[in-house]
Every structure is written in C-alpha cells, then in structure tokens.
Amino acid sequence: MVLNNLNSLKGFLLKLKPKITAAQDYQALVYALGLVNKRLYVRESSSRNVVIIGPTQAGKSTLVNLLLGLKVAKVSALAAFTRKANGFTTNDDMQSIKTTLDKFFAISPVNSSQKPTWLLRQIQNSEYKNTTVWDTPDFDSVDAPGYKESSLMLCALADLVVLVLSKEKYADLAVWQILKLSKFSKRPLLVFVNKIDPKDSEQILNILHNKFKQENIENIGIFALPYIKEDVALKLAEHKSVIKAKNLIKTKLAESQAPQGDIKAYLKYYWTDWTRSLTSELQAKNTWHKLISSEIESAKDAYQRDYLQSAIYGDTRQKTMLKLLELLEIPQLAATLGTIRSIITWPFRTLAKNFGLQTTTGKNSPGNEQTVLLEIQESINIKLLRKVGEHSADDKTGWWRELWQVLKTQEATLQAQSARRIKQYQIDFAPQIHEVAQKIYQRLEKEPATLNSLRAARASVDAAAVLFAIKTAGIGLNDLVLTPAMLAFTSMITEGAVGHYLRREEEKLKTRQLMSVFELLDKFGQDLANLPAAVSQDKIFAIDAKEFKTITDSIHKL
Numbered sequence: 412m413v414l415n416n417l418n419s420l421k422g423f424l425l426k427l428k429p430k431i432t433a434a435q436d437y438q439a440l441v442y443a444l445g446l447v448n449k450r451l452y453v454r455e456s457s458s459r460n461v462v463i464i465g466p467t468q469a470g471k472s473t474l475v476n477l478l479l480g481l482k483v484a485k486v487s488a489l490a491a492f493t494r495k496a497n498g499f500t501t502n503d504d505m506q507s508i509k510t511t512l513d514k515f516f517a518i519s520p521v522n523s524s525q526k527p528t529w530l531l532r533q534i535q536n537s538e539y540k541n542t543t544v545w546d547t548p549d550f551d552s553v554d555a556p557g558y559k560e561s562s563l564m565l566c567a568l569a570d571l572v573v574l575v576l577s578k579e580k581y582a583d584l585a586v587w588q589i590l591k592l593s594k595f596s597k598r599p600l601l602v603f604v605n606k607i608d609p610k611d612s613e614q615i616l617n618i619l620h621n622k623f624k625q626e627n628i629e630n631i632g633i634f635a636l637p638y639i640k641e642d643v644a645l646k647l648a649e650h651k652s653v654i655k656a657k658n659l660i661k662t663k664l665a666e667s668q669a670p671q672g673d674i675k676a677y678l679k680y681y682w683t684d685w686t687r688s689l690t691s692e693l694q695a696k697n698t699w700h701k702l703i704s705s706e707i708e709s710a711k712d713a714y715q716r717d718y719l720q721s722a723i724y725g726d727t728r729q730k731t732m733l734k735l736l737e738l739l740e741i742p743q744l745a746a747t748l749g750t751i752r753s754i755i756t757w758p759f760r761t762l763a764k765n766f767g768l769q770t771t772t773g774k775n776s777p778g779n780e781q782t783v784l785l786e787i788q789e790s791i792n793i794k795l796l797r798k799v800g801e802h803s804a805d806d807k808t809g810w811w812r813e814l815w816q817v818l819k820t821q822e823a824t825l826q827a828q829s830a831r832r833i834k835q836y837q838i839d840f841a842p843q844i845h846e847v848a849q850k851i852y853q854r855l856e857k858e859p860a861t862l863n864s865l866r867a868a869r870a871s872v873d874a875a876a877v878l879f880a881i882k883t884a885g886i887g888l889n890d891l892v893l894t895p896a897m898l899a900f901t902s903m904i905t906e907g908a909v910g911h912y913l914r915r916e917e918e919k920l921k922t923r924q925l926m927s928v929f930e931l932l933d934k935f936g937q938d939l940a941n942l943p944a945a946v947s948q949d950k951i952f953a954i955d956a957k958e959f960k961t962i963t964d965s966i967h968k969l
C-alpha cells in the first residue's frame with residue numbers, strides 16, 4: 412500500500428519537476444524525490460553513505476581525501492571542478508550497489524539520453540566498513556543548476572552528511588537553503604570550516620554554533636581546519652579536527668540505522684509551494700468549464716428563441732408535410748410525372764422557376780434550423796475567445812494564453828466538426844419527423860372524406876410534384892419548400908380537420924427536438940472542454956483535479 416502510494420507520489424513529483432521555476436522549490440522537490448527513491452529502492456541493510464557537500468572551492472574533494480586517508484578525489488583550484496558525484500566505496504559488491512544506485516538516481520524520464528551524473532569506485536580502507544564516501548558537485552556556482560541534482564539526491568540518501576564551508580562562504584544563502592532541507596531528514600550533520608586562520612577559528616566557530624541554533628538545525632559537531640600554504644593533504648591528515656571527525660563518523664555509522672526522516676512532514680511543508688501553479692492552473696480549468704457551461708446554457712435559450720419559438724420553425728413542419736405527401740400517394744401524380752421528367756433534365760434555375768421559386772440559392776443551401784445552429788455555434792466561439800482573451804490579460808500561469816492560442820488555431824476545425832455534428836443530428840432526428848407524418852396520415856385514414864379531398868386537391872398534386880422534384884433532381888429542400896404549392900398544401904392540412912391534432916403532435920415533436928439539440932449543444936461543450944488537452948504538455952501540467960486530490964490525500968497515508 413505504502414509502496415503504491417510512493418510510486419504514484421513519485422510519478423506526480425516527476426510531472427511537477429519540469430514546471431517548478433523557483434530555485435528553492437526545485438531543490439526541495441529533487442530532495443523529496445531522493446527521499447522517495449531511497450524508500451523505494453535502497454535496502455536498509457545496504458552500505459552506509461557519507462556525503463560531503465558544500466559550496467564550490469570550499470575544499471570538499473580535499474576533505475574526502477583527508478577523511479579516507481587516500482588521494483582518490485580530484486582536487487583543483489578551478490571553480491566548480493567536481494561536476495559528478497564521486498562515490499568511493501569499501502563495499503565488495505560493486506555490482507549490487509550500482510544496480511541500486513541506478514534506480515535511486517533515476518529522476519528523469521526513463522528514456523532520456525542523459526549521461527550518468529555519478530561514478531562509483533572501489534577503494535581499500537579498513538577504517539570504514541561497507542561504506543561509500545561521496546564527493547559531490549557544488550550547489551552554488553553559476554553552472555550548479557545544471558548538475559547539482561546529484562548532490563541534492565545524495566543528501567537524501569546520506570546516513571551522515573558532512574558540510575564543508577570556507578571562511579568566505581559560511582554565511583551564504585545557498586548554504587542555509589540546502590541545510591533547511593535536512594531539517595526534516597534528521598541525518599546526523601557534521602560541519603567543517605576550511606581555510607581558517609587559527610586566530611579567527613574560535614570566533615567563527617561561535618558564530619556558526621549560534622547560527623545553527625538560530626536556524627534550529629542540529630549538528631553533531633563543527634570543526635575548523637586551518638589554511639595551509641601547501642601540501643594540504645599531507646599536513647592536515649593528522650590534524651585534530653580530522654581525527655576527531657573520523658572517529659565521530661565511525662561511531663555514528665556503527666550506531667543503528669539513521670532515522671528514515673519524516674517524509675510526510677517534509678512533503679506537507681513544501682506541498683503548497685510546489686503545487687501553487689498547478690492549483691492556479693486547475694482553477695483556470697475550472698473557470699473554463701464554467702464559461703463553457705454558461706455559454707452552452709445561453710445557446711440552448713437561443714435555440715428555443717431563434718428557432719423553436721420563431722416563425723422559421725416552419726422548415727420542420729415542411730419536412731413533415733413532404734413526408735406526408737409521400738404517404739398520401741396522390742393518384743393524379745402519375746400524369747404530372749411525365750412533365751416533371753422532362754423538366755428535371757433542364758438546368759436547375761428553369762426547374763425552380765417552374766415551381767414558382769423567386770430565388771434560387773443552390774442545392775446545398777442549409778435549412779433554417781441548420782443556419783440557426785451554425786450561428787449559435789459561431790457565437791459561442793466568439794464569446795469564449797473574447798473571455799479567454801480577457802483572462803489571458805492577467806494570467807499568472809500562462810494557461811489562458813496557451814488556451815487562447817489553441818482556440819484560435821482550432822477555430823476552423825471546431826466549426827467543421829460542429830457542422831458535421833449538426834448534419835448528423837438532423838439525419839438522426841429525421842425519423843422522428845417522419846413518425847409525426849405517419850401519425851397524421853393514420854389520423855387522416857380515419858377521416859376518409861378529408862383524405863380524399865386532400866388527394867383530389869390541386870394543391871396536393873402540385874406539392875407532390877415538388878416532392879418528386881426534390882427526390883429525383885436532388886434539389887435542396889430549402890429552395891423548394893416555400894413554393895406556393897407547398898404552402899397551399901400545408902394550410903389545407905393545418906386548417907383542416909386534423910389541424911388540431913397536427914399542432915399537438917408538433918408540440919411533442921418540439922420537445923423531443925429540443926432534447927436532441929440540447930444533446931448536440933452539450934457535444935459542442937464537450938469539444939470545447941477537450942481543447943486544453945491540445946496544449947503542449949511542456950507548457951502546462953498534465954494533471955487533473957482528481958489525480959491531484961488522490962495524491963494529496965495519499966501523503967497522509969505515508
């Protein structure tokens with residue numbers, strides 16, 4: 412259970428990592444990854460780790476050699492000389508430590524081609540059994556952000572930390588920022604101040620003791636090392652500070668395993684800082700969904716107002732009428748068909764004129780409903796684009812700006828997609844219109860007088876010819892439904908005996924139509940809600956509110 416939690420926590424931290432810009436938060440997060448990886452991969456029985464850390468040129472590599480009594484770490488007067496973590500181990504089983512360390516240090520994407528940030532070398536030293544002593548890169552030089560991860564990770568791995576300061580560096584902010592990380596981990600901390608003039612030594616040690624007290628950071632000893640002109644290693648090897656420190660380290664390492672440290676408290680302490688941008692982003696996402704909902708709601712109102720309750724709803728009625736004509740099978744039509752057949756080979760304009768059409772708008776001109784829906788869709792997009800633009804103006808996370816870009820580039824695609832959805836809705840809804848026509852026809856069958864008069868009427872015959880033209884010539888519905896013939900036929904029905912019945916059925920149809928269009932509009936909303944997914948994951952967190960909550964809750968169970 413805890414392992415599962417740790418694994419998902421690790422995945423979450425890895426997602427946060429590339430987006431954290433504040434240096435201190437970043438370093439705290441890498442340290443947290445170290446703590447998590449240590450729990451996940453480092454067995455308690457494995458070798459002990461002594462980690463030497465400090466600012467550049469403080470004398471870390473020099474001290475590693477002094478503590479080991481060997482000349483293994485490379486010392487140089489070049490600033491930021493050590494750039495990889497160098498482990499010197501007395502453990503015989505190099506292979507097994509390497510395997511463990513490979514897992515421990517992996518905090519970059521699995522297939523990243525990054526070069527290893529650490530090296531391991533076996534040494535012979537009978538003083539430290541089953542121990543790895545680490546020389547680490549500095550954490551304060553200009554280049555350090557590029558390589559200090561391994562030092563931070565090692566601080567988390569350490570069973571004991573040795574901090575090396577020089578007389579110019581002990582008050583540096585970077586030093587104290589790193590030390591604050593160790594507050595929660597409870598690793599024994601030993602401090603060296605290097606290159607000190609012996610006459611200043613007491614004073615500097617006092618200042619440091621006070622500073623540690625003030626910062627509430629525990630240490631197991633602070634030692635001063637004098638500035639030596641040359642042959643540092645040779646002359647300091649027997650220095651009392653070095654001897655004392657070596658004994659202290661050996662005693663500490665011999666004690667039972669260092670406490671694991673309180674990961675939970677540590678995570679809780681930094682959690683708000685690490686997730687501040689994520690929280691703003693999730694808030695922005697939430698606002699985006701609310702904006703969409705409110706636009707879709709007004710679109711639903713607009714559809715009712717501009718279509719269902721408007722005079723142009725006639726086009727649905729005309730579709731019903733056309734279907735009804737089909738069902739009526741008017742006998743006189745056969746005679747008319749001859750004429751129609753000769754007409755349909757004519758150009759479209761001539762044909763349309765024959766049926767009393769004033770204007771011809773082409774055979775693909777959209778129906779009224781389609782036009783209304785397309786306009787509604789366009790208006791949703793325009794309004795949302797404006798609102799997203801407003802939010803971008805004071806956007807701290809960059810999320811709104813990214814969304815604006817996506818919305819702008821996807822505008823045409825969205826429109827095309829909506830147009831397809833509208834067409835599909837109309838195709839899917841057609842059977843319901845036909846069903847109403849069926850019902851009216853069945854109703855008419857019960858009233859043979861009306862049925863016969865309809866079949867006989869001149870208007871029906873002309874209208875049937877219109878229907879025929881639509882079916883055979885592929886002429887757009889909208890061009891022809893308003894012909895006088897269709898209007899005459901429609902009014903015969905509406906004003907006739909079944910008029911009342913028709914209107915009642917039409918009301919029911921409207922309700923179903925409204926529901927179908929609500930579904931359609933909700934799909935528009937879904938398309939819009941999915942837009943943030945198109946934003947590159949380099950730019951925003953790929954974390955949703957649910958995942959965030961699950962992980963946040965899981966910290967309490969650690």
Ligand SMILES: Nc1nc2c(ncn2[C@@H]2O[C@H](COP(=O)(O)OP(=O)(O)OP(=O)(O)O)[C@@H](O)[C@H]2O)c(=O)[nH]1
Binds near residue numbers: 492548
């Ligand atoms: N004269 C003198 N030089 C010292 C003393 N301690 C360290 N040095 C020199 O200071 C320089 C830096 O020492 P290193 O041990 O390489 O320092 P470091 O902390 O490992 O430095 P980076 O790896 O660059 O971060 C080297 O030239 C050392 O010889 C000392 O007590 N006296």
Ligand SMILES: [Mg+2]
Binds near residue numbers: 493
């Ligand atoms: Mg060094």
